Amino acid sequence: MTSTVPVIDIPAIGAGRKPVMILHIGAGKTGSSSVQGFLSDNRAQLAKLGILIPNPRMDFASGRAQQVFFMQGLGEDKDPAGTLKKKIDAAIADFGADRFRGIVISAENLSNEHELHKAFEGLRADYELCIVLYIRRQEDFYQSAWQQWYAKTGKPHGPWVRRVAKGFGDWSGTIDRWSSLNPDHFAVRIYDRAELHGGDVVVDFCTLLGLPKEDLVFDEKQANESFGVHVSSLYSDISTLFENAHDRRIEKLFYDNDLKAAAKRKNETLFTAEELAFIRDKHAEGNRRVKERFFPDRAGDSPFAPLDHSKLKLVSQDEINRRNIALLAELLIKHILHSRGEKPPVGAAVTAARAAGQVTQAQAAEQLAKTGIAATATRPQRPKTLLGRLVRKFGSRRG
Numbered sequence: 001m002t003s004t005v006p007v008i009d010i011p012a013i014g015a016g017r018k019p020v021m022i023l024h025i026g027a028g029k030t031g032s033s034s035v036q037g038f039l040s041d042n043r044a045q046l047a048k049l050g051i052l053i054p055n056p057r058m059d060f061a062s063g064r065a066q067q068v069f070f071m072q073g074l075g076e077d078k079d080p081a082g083t084l085k086k087k088i089d090a091a092i093a094d095f096g097a098d099r100f101r102g103i104v105i106s107a108e109n110l111s112n113e114h115e116l117h118k119a120f121e122g123l124r125a126d127y128e129l130c131i132v133l134y135i136r137r138q139e140d141f142y143q144s145a146w147q148q149w150y151a152k153t154g155k156p157h158g159p160w161v162r163r164v165a166k167g168f169g170d171w172s173g174t175i176d177r178w179s180s181l182n183p184d185h186f187a188v189r190i191y192d193r194a195e196l197h198g199g200d201v202v203v204d205f206c207t208l209l210g211l212p213k214e215d216l217v218f219d220e221k222q223a224n225e226s227f228g229v230h231v232s233s234l235y236s237d238i239s240t241l242f243e244n245a246h247d248r249r250i251e252k253l254f255y256d257n258d259l260k261a262a263a264k265r266k267n268e269t270l271f272t273a274e275e276l277a278f279i280r281d282k283h284a285e286g287n288r289r290v291k292e293r294f295f296p297d298r299a300g301d302s303p304f305a306p307l308d309h310s311k312l313k314l315v316s317q318d319e320i321n322r323r324n325i326a327l328l329a330e331l332l333i334k335h336i337l338h339s340r341g342e343k344p345p346v347g348a349a350v351t352a353a354r355a356a357g358q359v360t361q362a363q364a365a366e367q368l369a370k371t372g373i374a375a376t377a378t379r380p381q382r383p384k385t386l387l388g389r390l391v392r393k394f395g396s397r398r399g
Contacts, residue, residue, distance in 0.1 A: 018126065020103075021103055021129050021130070023130070023131045023132065024106040025132070026134065028109070030108075031201030034202050035201060036065045038202045038216075040053070046216075052100060058087040058088065060095040065104070070107070074116060081119045084119045085123060112167075113167035113174075124181055128184050132187045132205070133186075133188050134190075137305070146160070146232060147227070151235040152236075169283060170286055172285075172287070227264055228268065229268050230320040231324075254331075257335075261323060262327050287301070287303060287304065
């Protein structure tokens, strides 16, 4: 018997009740990093409640509370079920079987289109199984995923949208796969502030698990906060600088320098109305099934509020170029001031924006390359190379 919005009171588990296994399976771009950061920050406190939070290697040890790469490797394992059980049993032994009440596994790639759910079949009888899945409107999901990951491939987004649409964002398919385990609880939550407990994904996650929020630490800083659409266009232009789609060195450079010119602006998109309509229509039937099972009292045929296309703004290439010149100018100004031991003025972003209107894109990049200043937020062994290559690559593309 499954429940749509369970409250699993893990701290109350006692004799005669199985330990709980919480599988937080994503999806990607629905606050998973925030949940994992929360679990990492509270590992010691949750251990006092009998809750095991494994690290990336599925061990009871320090490290971020996400198992994405472990699960990725498990997909290539000859005996994924055996490897998974062996690792979990070892983690419980290190944790202390006498105090063990439950385990929380968090890996957003578990919601992807694969057969990893089968690795958990052998564990089903030993645990009270709860699956937690956050989903979001596919039009938003595609754009967010493009901006963080796929723009770094350097390929145009139009063909990408049509190529990945079969399984990407197929929440109904994800639910069908994990439902085959017959979980005791299956919580499907809409990733939208208006839908979440406390308007926050971490608070919502704690509420679902019945965790005592007053005893836990919450980091109010948003993880993986998105930049503006112009930044993803920049990523496409400099795609050869990324080792892979998950290379975040340049993002970290921008974050650490607090680049105001990289900021996200409301209701902007890189996708055309035709591309957004294609995404909506492609997932219409799957969304209808999700709505009927988990949100039967909602009006319409989808669990999501419809996207208001009239509020969206498709950003022109000229505007994208102007903003990216401003971004590079702001980065230049901040690095020069830092090299002089001076703090950037409050109006540094405004100065950068003004400068962007006075020089060409190539000139701004050329000035950056001439400085030879270190990109301190990138890998220490080659900081100058990253920034120099970044600006030379971007400067070669005329506005």
